[in-house]
Amino acid sequence: MYTLKVISLLCFAFTASAAFADPALDALVEAYPDHLASHDDNSVTWKDGTVMPVGDKKQRTFEELLNAPTILDQFVTPYPLGTKFKVPAADEDPGRIRNEAFFTKMYGDCRTGAVTAHLKPVAWIPHYGGVTLMATDVNGVADKLTEVSRELETLPNSMMKYLVPPAGIYKCRAIAETN
16 A cells, blocks of 8 residues: 555656747756756756746737747747758748847846957857857857867868858847847
8 A cells, every 4th residue: 555655646746847838938947057956847956046937828829929939939940950941931031039038137238238248259160261250158059159160160161251251249239129
């Protein structure tokens, strides 16, 4: 009888924790282990104890998604995987929907200078006359970009026209219809 009670409690605990399983939020917490501690159905919890609401899964228009996105809204349009590319449909723009409060908390507010304090120089394709770019060191971005540059330098010379000069990387700017 004791074994049956233990099994029942374990099944309840597993079911309760599964209620908070959201693959997008699981991936978000996994992607930012230095910043995020956990999530539940309603919020993400930062390592410093800050709790941010994730929003709901209510259908919104593309304009609503752009103008007032929740953390969950960022996952509405997935990035395509693989090498078979297609012309995106209208309003199909992965990466464009971003919850400003989430990324300001993580990377800092560019309007206050908090971002520039974390910028680190990255030599971009230096063997082909590249330039120095400034990338954030938050989440190891600058180091990862350095690795990307090194790997891209191994491509054939014919590809360098697409890589040098770069179009840029960081620019603090206002985005239309946002704060």
